[in-house]
Amino acid sequence: MSGCAKLPLDNGAPAVPELSLSGPPQANNVAVEVMVDDPDGDRVSLKFLATPASGVAQDFAWTSFLDSGETEVFYLGLSSGTWTLTARAKDEWEEESKTRTLEIVVP
């Protein structure tokens, strides 16, 4: 790392994550493609929350850190049914993005 240091006030929150399905969803194996841009180019971590139409929501741990702008596929173990997937990102400075949702129907 080089150059002048960045003060916390200078840091911008990551953009809202871009979510899309990567292929047709299958029970217990739903591939979700995610991309997050950070205005400062900081690395980002993601948190998913999957809420079913009825039943208990699944709260996933924060993912490991990805490069800003990098597209990554995550595999989520969701059972058959309709789910609302919510994702938010945080950068290395713990600044969090707004959330994005994606409706997923798992056959």
Added chain:
Amino acid sequence: MSSPRLRNALWGLVLILTLPLAAEGAQKPSRSVLALDVFNTDLDFDTTLDIAGPTRFFSSRHNLYAGGRMMVHSGGQPDDTIFLGSFGGFFWGKTRFMMNWEEPGIMSFDPLDTSLGTLGFVVGKDLNLRVGNFLTVAPYVSAKALWMHLNIEIGDEDFSGNAFKLGFDVGAKITARLGSLNLAAGAGLTHILNDEIEFEVDDLTFDSKTSGSAPQYFLGVEL
């Protein structure tokens, strides 16, 4: 080397380096400066350890540093328009930041509260240029040695380690003469020479890196 021995070594070095300044000050007017110091280094930790699988630690929010400095300046006569002076003294400070950690490709965890304390001494030379009746501008160069103490809080437990670093500063100080009390402010760049050095934190080893150069600011009074 244990912490008390490190501290004793530091005090010894400071005495050796500041005694000549004190002797010089006995012959020429000397001024002591107590200043607030902002030493804004880009200190970075990035290391991968094997704790139940590869675990990577890296810091964030590590850049804000606040501390102080106490210096003795010597050289020159009250009416000199230009003179080469010497200075030396201590500086200290503390910064807090969060240490991120993750299992790469799997998950990340809540960041850890981490602090970095610094105690060091500095010696240098400044070229004092009198501007009008009230201002003195003094470009300076200085060399310094820093003792850094890293503390990571995991749960209710503290894990600590130490490292020595060497560096130098270049910058300029402006002094406004207001009778017996002068105001001094300065800005410059600080550069750490041993860029990458290990902190031994219990049985873990952290590589720390500092940027090639980082801004340095201070504001204080001269007595």
